[in-house]
Amino acid sequence: MQIPDSLERLILEFSKLPGIGRKTAQRLAFGVLRYSPQEAENLANAVSEIKKRIRFCSVCFSFTEIDPCSICTDPARHHETICVVEQPNNIFPIEKSRVYQGVYHVLMGAISPLEGIGPEQLKIRQLEKRIEQGGVRELILATNPTVQGEATALYLQQTLGPQVAKITRLARGIPAGGDLDYVDDVTLIEAFSGRRSF
Amino acid sequence: MQIPDSLERLILEFSKLPGIGRKTAQRLAFGVLRYSPQEAENLANAVSEIKKRIRFCSVCFSFTEIDPCSICTDPARHHETICVVEQPNNIFPIEKSRVYQGVYHVLMGAISPLEGIGPEQLKIRQLEKRIEQGGVRELILATNPTVQGEATALYLQQTLGPQVAKITRLARGIPAGGDLDYVDDVTLIEAFSGRRSF
Numbered sequence: 001m002q003i004p005d006s007l008e009r010l011i012l013e014f015s016k017l018p019g020i021g022r023k024t025a026q027r028l029a030f031g032v033l034r035y036s037p038q039e040a041e042n043l044a045n046a047v048s049e050i051k052k053r054i055r056f057c058s059v060c061f062s063f064t065e066i067d068p069c070s071i072c073t074d075p076a077r078h079h080e081t082i083c084v085v086e087q088p089n090n091i092f093p094i095e096k097s098r099v100y101q102g103v104y105h106v107l108m109g110a111i112s113p114l115e116g117i118g119p120e121q122l123k124i125r126q127l128e129k130r131i132e133q134g135g136v137r138e139l140i141l142a143t144n145p146t147v148q149g150e151a152t153a154l155y156l157q158q159t160l161g162p163q164v165a166k167i168t169r170l171a172r173g174i175p176a177g178g179d180l181d182y183v184d185d186v187t188l189i190e191a192f193s194g195r196r197s198f
Numbered sequence: 199m200q201i202p203d204s205l206e207r208l209i210l211e212f213s214k215l216p217g218i219g220r221k222t223a224q225r226l227a228f229g230v231l232r233y234s235p236q237e238a239e240n241l242a243n244a245v246s247e248i249k250k251r252i253r254f255c256s257v258c259f260s261f262t263e264i265d266p267c268s269i270c271t272d273p274a275r276h277h278e279t280i281c282v283v284e285q286p287n288n289i290f291p292i293e294k295s296r297v298y299q300g301v302y303h304v305l306m307g308a309i310s311p312l313e314g315i316g317p318e319q320l321k322i323r324q325l326e327k328r329i330e331q332g333g334v335r336e337l338i339l340a341t342n343p344t345v346q347g348e349a350t351a352l353y354l355q356q357t358l359g360p361q362v363a364k365i366t367r368l369a370r371g372i373p374a375g376g377d378l379d380y381v382d383d384v385t386l387i388e389a390f391s392g393r394r395s396f
Contacts, residue, residue, distance in 0.1 A: 003290065004251070004252055004261055004262060004263045005251075005263065006244070006247050006248050006251040006252055006263065007248060007252055007261060009244045009247070009248075010244040010245060010247075010248050012244075013240055013241045013244040013245075014241075016237070016241075017226050017229045017230070018225055018226070018228075018229040019222070019225060020226070024217070026287070026290075027216055027217060028215050028216070028218070029248070030216075030285075030286075030287045031215045031216040032215070032245055032248055032249075033248065033249075033252060033261065033286075035249065037249045037250075039214070040245055040246060040248065040249040041246060041249075042211055043211045043212075043214075043245050044242040044243070044245040044246035045242070046204070046207045046208040046210075046211040047208060047211075047230055047238055047241050047242040047245065048238060048239060048242035049204050049207070049208075050204050050205060050207075050208050050227070050230055050231065050238065051230075051231075051233065051235045051238040051239075052235075053202070053203075053204040054202055054204055054205055054231060063202055063205060063231065064202060065202045065203065065204060087228075088228075088231075089224070089228045092201060092224075
């Protein structure tokens, strides 16, 4: 018995999603098979609509349905502080925590010579333009704590340093709720070197 | 910042899929956002098509695009042996292994009084009809090794026993590639009681 063509096609489409292997794709496809026709239509429409309705903000390159996005146009946000992240989705956890009141700039990646991604492939020129327009007092580098993220932060610090009064990066250390037994060496070294008086 | 409506809707739709929580649904939705419009359309079409093209075989209740399914109409299969499974997708691993040449019957679930599923909610009456038509010599009970699956197998053995020459169930024991350290008590007891001479 062959898996029916249309089922095989859905399994293939699901397995293209990030982190979804063949087995999980099968489970998802079988799940859709148990849906009512209306439920399946809802999922199909949601997938189809998203590419039509979501675009990138022309100022900060975050996801948005209206351009510029609601953060860039919000007068209550602190427009003199820009938090620089790698991907649009990095903004959601920061917003969820309500810790930050400034605006954002999405680089759309990180410097990675092995993958052929240099500074010119990222939205760094656009960030420089925002700084040239004036009013930016602090740049918070929130790139990922990876080799690529670190390289990108270093590059930004070197090229934009002369233009911005203050460039900071997020603190490194032991995560809340973590266990010392499971903390890696690099994190421990950063936690020690960044220790603060109690 | 609110997550844009259409993105939120896609996250919600993905999180309805089996085994997908909010976090995974977000990762999948961000994956779709990175798709080209064509790729997103492909996924949407695959979801939408499946409910239109796949139906249940009127003989064995497996998934199929043509009714009756390719197994039920295949003259090379052994139609005197019926393997009874709970769900249509249970058929795929058996077919993949090429160990079985008979036909199937999908019950569409298992007896579960707590969920209000009795024998009359399952495709047991249809199985009886197939047996009444004659020619069935063996029933292989391949329900899941769970309380519900066992109860269903017991029920089938008691009600259909007088009508079929041979009723068997799949062997229980230690799975190939398993480790004795991680085998549970019930499986060990079944492996000992079902031991075979070497």
